[in-house]
Every structure is written in C-alpha cells, then in structure tokens.
Amino acid sequence: MTSGNPSVLAKPAVIKAGESIDPVFRQIRDIVYKACGIFQLDEKLYLLVDGCGRRMKQLGLTNSRDYWNLLTAQSSRDAELRHLLNELTIGETSLFRSQPQIDALRKVILPEIAGEKIKQITKRLRIWSAGCSTGEESYTLAMNMLEETEGLLKGWTIEILATDLNDRSVETAKAGVYGDYALRSTTDYFKRKYFTPLDGKKLQVQPEVKKLITFSRLNLQDDSKMLFMKGMDLIFCCNVLIYFDGPSKSKVINHFFSNLNFGGYFFLGTSESLLKLNDQFHLVHFPGAMAYWKPSLKSGKL
C-alpha cells in the first residue's frame, strides 16, 4: 500500500477544483459548444473564465450576468461570440501542440494507411493543413513524417498542402521562423535536427522540412477551389470551423469528406467536435485523441 506517499500532501487543492466557479460560465460553455462545438472541460474552465474576463474588461463590464446578456441578446450575440472565440483560441498556435494526436498518427494511423496502400506502386501520402495559420501545425506534421521516412514511409512521396485565408499568415508560415513561445513543446531532439538558430533566440525550419510543404492562400468557402483538393489521406483543420455558421460549416465538412481518400482521417482541434453535422464520418478514438474517419471501402462500413 502506498497511501503514505508524500504526493498526497502535494495535491490537496485539486480535490476542491471547479467548485467555486460562477455557474454562469458553465452556461456560457454550453452556448459556445452549441454554436461551434468547442467544449472546455471543468479543469480547463478557467480558460473560458479568463477569456470572458478579458472581454468583459475590454467592454467595461464588471458583472458576469451582464456579459451573459450580451452573449444571448439577438442583436449582439454573433459578434460577441466571435470575439470570445478569438480569446479562447489564443496561444493555441505552437508546434507539437497535441502529442496524443501525433502519437495516433504515427503509431496507429500511418501503419493502417501503409497497409491499405501496400499494393500501390507509387506510394504517396497527401496531407492537408486547412487553416494553417502561421505554419506551426504544418511543420510539426512535416518533421514527424520525416522521422518515418526511414521506417514506415521509406520510399514514399510525402506532400503537405498548407492553406490559409490570410495572406500575411501564409507569408509568415513560409518563413518558418519561431521563437521560444511557439517552440515551448518542441523537444531538443527536434530543435537540433530540423532547425537552424538565427540571431537572437529564434530558430528557423530547415529547407529539407520546408520542401515537403506547399503553402498557399485558400478560402475554404470557395467551392470551385475546394473541388480541386483531391486525394487527401489526412486533413487537419484546427480551430477554423468554429468561426463558421452552421450551413457554411456543413458545406466545408462535406467538401472535406469528398477531398479525403477512403480510409482517410479528418482531425479537428482537441476540444472541437463536428456537432453531428455529417453522419458519413465515423468519430473514432485513439489514446487521448479523436478523429473523424472516412471508412475504407474494404471495411464495408460506409
């Protein structure tokens, strides 16, 4: 029995966590979930509380009920929700943001895709980072795929398409220069292997990583362009769809479904979900990560 363990002494605060939160924030969490599928766990509810706090400060509000009224009044709710979502997704852009997602990709999904493509002569893996912002996710994917080129992906062609609506983001992404904050979850192993130090404290992504990625500007609501994004094995679209209204979101998701190969996967941000907007995708679980799966033809599950 290890109950005399000193770690017991170090954690008393945890047990009381979440008990003193104003119930209005749980209601706001429900509004946010229903509007865009983002769900903040109780243990992360402080992020929502902080986000609301910043908005209230900007608006000069002191009472959370007043903020609730603003979020629910028909005249103000859409605009305010957008502001709040901006606050909630701040700081989510770093490299290696979700290790469980990377583990699922390398340990479970890649072996599965490699198995499906075993008979194909030219082996190609196509990944789309849709809404790539300033490139953190795209480079994380590229580095992890490079790690596999000596094993599972030996001899494969790897193509990563990274698109964003914002021109400036795309330019920043192409430069591939990151500071401490964006690199806070990147291990020394990856920093040494795939980055070159610049003046100051910044690191630049090396050319061998960059050459896997094509950055370009794309509007996910541009139907004609969306039709061209064919043959994807994986699509990542984190914290982008939350800004879309129901019908536009549904349209984009249907595009993604046709853009994917059978057996392909679609990843959202870690606290995002599709809100049952598409019943062709299967919600699948990996340790610590969720994804939407377009069933393979041979699984007969379509």
Next chain:
Amino acid sequence: MTLENHEAWPTMTTTVTDKIRDRIERIVTTPSIPAVFLPLVDLLSGPAEEANLDEVVRLVSYDNAIAAQCLRVASSPLFGMVKPPKSIAAAVMTLGLQRVETIVLTSCMGEAFSREKWGIDPVAFWRHSLGCAMVSRKFSEKLAGVDGERAYMAGLLHDLGFLASSMAFPEEFAVAVERACREQIPLHEAEQATMGFTHCETGRALAEKWHLAKDILDVIAHHHAPTQAGSAGSLVALVHLSDELCRVRGLDYGYYERHKVDLISDPAWSILLQDHRDLEGVDLARFTFELDESAAKVGEMVSAIFGPVAA
C-alpha cells in the same frame, strides 16, 4: 481483433477449462471475499443522495480491515482535519461515499489477493476499474430502462480476471503483461497469444466460485466478445463500450495501446441499438468531453488513496 472469434467455456478444451478452475480453486481458496463486500458495493453503487449512511457505517464497522483503512485515510493531511476522526461514522462523513467505496473495494480485494503478487500496477488497475464503473453508469443514463447501479457494479468488476490471473497464473500472466506493454497491444490479445486464454476465463472461474450474479458473471466472461453474451447482451455491450472508451481517455492500464476505437462500427453498438434506439441521439463527442471531466476526478481520487500511477 483476435478475440472476436474467441468464446468462453463451450469451445475451450476441457483440459484448459479444468486447469483454470483447478488453479483458481487452489490459489484463491483462502481467504475468500469478505462477507461485507457485496452488500457494501450494492449500497454504494447507487446515487450518493440515496445511499443510507447509517447502513454504510454499520457494514464498514463489521470489517476491521475496512474500518481501519477508512480511519487512516480520513486522518491523512489530505482532508485537513484539525483532529483526526475518532469514529467510523465521522470517518465515513469525512471521506464521502465515493472514497469509502474505493477503500471498500481495495481493502476487500487486498485481503483476497496478496498484493505483492499482482501482475499489474494496482493503481492503474483501480483507476481503470473505477473509471469503467463511472463511464458505464454515465452511459446507462443516456439509455432508457438501463439500471445505472447494475451498470456501475458490472463496470467495477469486469476485469476481476486480472486479479484471478495474477494469483493463479503469476508467471504466465507476467509474460503476457510484459508483451502487451512492449508491443503496445491490448492485454487480452497478449494473453490470448501467450497463454491461450484470457482474464475473461479466469475471471469467470472466480466469479463462479464467489457465486456472483449471472449478469455480472456474463460481463466478466464476455466483455471482450459481447456478441457471445446471449441474453445478457445489453449490459455486456454497455460495459464493453465503456471499457474501450476508458482505454483511450486516460483511464487505461498505464501503457500506450496502439488502438483505434470505432464505437459505431462495434458489434456491441448494434447490440445496444436493438434495445435502445435512443442511442442514436447520443452526441459521442460531447459524451467523450464529459467523460474526460469525470475521468480527471477518478484519477485524482485514486491518486489520493494510492499515490500516483507508476510511469
């Protein structure tokens, strides 16, 4: 998954069945399960507000080991009491029913199975068992007509076979556990590959010996192959799905499983759907997020009693 084709007694050779029964009989003869265990778990598995506190205190007092453990944990600095509780009643009040339940369970199992022989990390085992109990009950709330208390109990005991295997087949089971961790595969697959049978069979033998109720026994025997459970299908399917979810949401056995869970393609999902059309309306993503919340609480509770899960 390899176990889909696997069945319990009927298709196993008599020799293997006899071997399992014989070992269980010999190894777990004494001590048997403490008498207060089942009544206490029964009492505690319902909603907290309905539990009869006096009855809990009465049952706890019957068993020295459980009573002592309740007093000891309630006196720990974790609860910040100025004076340690002096009576069983005060200890039970301090701890809250959920923690009392964990203590009951762990003390009882601790008495029945000598701890140094456990083939798996006890902390991870309890975290998974309590987690599965909690998820099973949560799941049952989404389905009309399912008894949440039964679901909780079934979730709690579904992996009883791990304890039975640890005691009855210590060397063989250790090999299976080592292989599962090394190859990052589900434990039952590793057991099947190395031992030729799994914790479902050893658990069943022990459940028979302990005269556990038929529905619980079915869950213990079939939770990895719910299509073979026959009439008890619904409860077995529910615990199967909860078990799968636990293993991908941090209530695992403490190692990474290369495991993809596709609930709606799972045969267990179809079994449940036959009796519960309301399952179609469940928002699985949201259910998962809510589950994470409770999972964090289970994790904290188990750590508070045992210390952290070994890395």
